[in-house]
Structures are given as structure tokens and as C-alpha cells.
Amino acid sequence: MTEQIYTPDVVIVGGGVAGLTVALNLAPRKVCVITKSSLGVNTSSSWSQAGIAASVDKNDSNEIHLNDTLKTAKGLANESVVRKIVSESANVIRDLENIGVQFDKNPDGSFNLGLEGAHSHKRIVGSKGDSSGIEIMRGLINEVKQSPHITILENVSIDSIMHEDNTIYGVIGRFTDKNIPNNHVVIQSSHIVLATGGLGGIFANTTNPRSSYGEGIALAAQIGATLTDMEFVQFHPTGLDFGLDPTPLATEAIRGAGAHLVNQNNERFMLGVHPEVELAPRDIIAQNIFQQIDKGNSVFLDCRNNIGEHFETQFPQVHSYCVKAELDPSKDLMPIIPVAHYHIGGVKTDLTGRTSVEGLWCCGEVAATGVHGANRLASNSLLEALVFGKIVAVEINKQPFKQQVEVVSSSFIKTYKEKTRSKIRAKKFIWQLRSTMMRNLGIVRNQDSIIRGLRDLIRIEREARGLSAKLNDMILVSKFIIVGALKRTESRGCHLRFDYPNEDNNFLKHIDQSQETLQKDLNSFLLEIDLTEEKFVAN
8 A cells, every 4th residue: 555645743633613723823833634525615614604602792791601601501511611712702703803704793893793592692793694604714714725834635534543652643544535546645743633523423313514423533532532521412403304414504593583483383382491482502492392393293493573584684594495495484484303413522621622642632523621511502612613723723832843753664554454444335334323323312312212222333333344434433432422321310401311301410520431441331231231142342
């Protein structure tokens, strides 16, 4: 096997808001940014609609924003981390404007702020209605393309981190275009930043790109990194039920603009459930929509009266989806379903983005920094990615850079060859995994459903062994979610269990996991649920 070899100072896996922010702030260090598609394509950042939560209004404050975040997080957020990102929100907006990002403003020059669930003030800074992610990424990409210290490797999938004797050597992967000769690639560096996004792609219904299946979590776990809060998967209440995959998002800002949630009988079922009605926290909204669907009802967004003919101007992206579905939001109800949207857990980091593995850093959705606790406050995610992207860059720039070691002739290549066998037949098992995760580890869980999910996963792993590195990663990530869900015998934030419907103060803690503990935990559960006849083998 002949490889293309790169030797930057820092490798960044992921080309969304978090990854590009790290890259820009590492100047003049040589940086290599790796993306699975073309730069800016198929990233959750580009698909983000509402914008960035920032306390920039004169009637708002960092302290109020902090309190809203902590309240939504249900006791599990790290106040120091939340205070850090909230205090930087105005600076983040200013920095983006300085590189040409255009935010929506009122005639007097003030920001035209949006309102989302669980926010006590209007504080969502957006662009072109529901096109914030596109505009923010446009600005960042323009800067990256003008930055000589940054090399972009597009259409590259990373399969392994080269790690031996507590030393990181870089990453190894392949160009996804099989027509490229010598399509394997090695990027050598002693500093790796994972900014790979979330894991919604392991669920049947998701707003995420299908390329977001938790690969960063799998890469980190496979070299011994600590994970945390894997059970906390946030389901967005309002995915557009138009039969598309991935599911288009109907931004929460639509409800902030006055849209109501109704069933087929035109009943506003959130009335009397929460004082904020349609602007209750996402976990409460999603749970109540689930209950409506479970009863056999249909659920809709009603934009006819409070938004009406202004819908196209205010929400052009969502309107375009409606047009394709031959639906007019000013006259018709919009069918919705809850969908996997954001993973709150991930690779555990400290306040600087460091992981438990020396030389490995994480930021953005792949990281569990302590900001979101058990439930993310809407639009804090882009804020976190931008703030931590800069923090990670500053911290890496403080580190000594090691002399690169020639590693391409080492045992990494042999291991890599064995991992990357792939067949079309794996697609069947990938969809089986997505279906069982949505059905059994979705919005509401209980022990029976989690065990069903585990049984399915064991069967998929047995039947599909060796077919696909991607499938292996999806199985591994799903195992971590299952263990966290089994261990947390309570309902808190976006982790909802029918069999344990209340919060339990014994679980005011984080559930840490690692590759080392995974096998022990699963073996223990297998014995408890009398699955000893099934031979479980960890990845």
C-alpha cells in the first residue's frame, strides 16, 4: 500500500464551526483540516438554522443567560464552564462580524434577536431568518481559504488514530473517492483535534447529516479516552415529517415567533403542561409530542395565524422544504416528529478541551465540556463550539511540538489494512442498527426497551463482523449509549425512562466510560438480564 503523507503541526478532524475556529486561531502553526466531504458540505454547522445564543440585549445579561443554561441542564452543568462561554458570547459575535458574517439587524442597528425555548429573553443572534449556519460557515470558510498556514484535505475519511505507548503519532485514513490512485493517507502529528460533530446518524430519524455517526467518539475511545454522559441524546421536537432522510429541521425560532403545537383535532396539547407552553424546554416538548403520537394522534406546527404570510421571509429554508412538499405554511398545518438532533455527551474534556489522552483535544459536539449538563439550552451549541475552538487553539499553541517520527512502516499500517474491509452488504446492518436505536433508545426508554436494543446490537455485531469500519464505529458508540442508559435509573433532562420517571439525587453525577470499562459493564448486564447464551465480543 502506497500512502500520501502529510506532516503538519496539528491535525484537525472535522470542518464545521469548531474545527475551522481552531484552525484559524492556530496561526502561524501548520494545520491540516480534514473533512469527509467538500469543505462546508454535510456538516451540522451548515445546517444550523436559528443562530447563536448571546446576551447582547440591554435588558439581558450574562448572569441571566447563565441561570437559564443551568436551569435547563438539570443540575449537571459545570457552572465555571457555562460562565466562560456565556461571558464570551458578545466577543464571539463581534469576531464573526469582523470577518464579514452578516447578522440580522433592526433599522436602528441593534440585533434582531430571536426567542427560543427555555430562554427568558430574546437572545438568539441569527442571519437571514433561519440560515445562520450557512452564513457563519461562509465567513469562516472565506477566512480559512485565505490563511496560508491551513491545508484542507477534502473527501477524506479517518479510520484510526496512530497511538502507541501513550504517544500520538497522527491519523490514518483514505480518500473517499475510490478513483484516486493510492487513496490511503497518513497525517503525522503529535497534536490531534477531534471536531467531528455528533452521532444522530445512528438513529433512524435525525436532523444530522448521515455522516455524523459518532466517529470522533469511536476514534477517541479506541485509544483509551474517557467518555461521559453518553446516555444524553437530545431529540429536537419539531422535525418536518415529510418522508425525507435526514429529517429537515423546523427551527425552534418558529415557535418563538408564535407558532403553536396542535394535534389533528386542533388541540394545543401543551396548554396546562408547562407555563411556557410551546417554549418549554426541549425535553418536555419532545416527551409530550411522543405521548401524542403514542396515543395515535398526529402532531403539527400551526403557523397560520401568528406568522402566516410572513413565513417565507422569516424562515426561507423551512419554507423551501414546505414548497417541495406542496404545503403552504400560511394556510396548512406542518406535520412534525421528534428527531435525534444533538448529543450532549461525548469525549470528556477539561476546561481547555484536553482529553484524558495526551495530545488529543476535542471541541464542538463531539466533546463533553460540561456546558449542557443533562439538557442543552437551544443555540448554546454554536456558542460553545466557537468559544472552545479558540480555547483549544490557545492551549495547543502553548505546547511544545515534538519531532515527527517516521511511522508509516510500523504496525499501524497492518492494523489499518485489517480494519478497512467494506462491503455493500453492511448497509443492511447499518439500517437495522439505526432502526433499533430509534425504537429502543429513542425519546423515552425503559429497561425492557434498552435490553431489546442490546439484543439487537449483539445480533448485528455477530452477523456483520468485519464488513465495515463505519459499522464497527456505530456499534461501539451504540454500546456506550446503552450502558449509560442502563446505569442511569432515573429521568433527567433528555434522558427519559418510563420505569424511573423522576429525578434521583443519587444521580447528580456524570457517568464516565471507556473502552476498558465497556466490556465489564456489558458482561455484568448480560448476566443480569439472562443473556449468557449470547456471546458478546467488544470491538
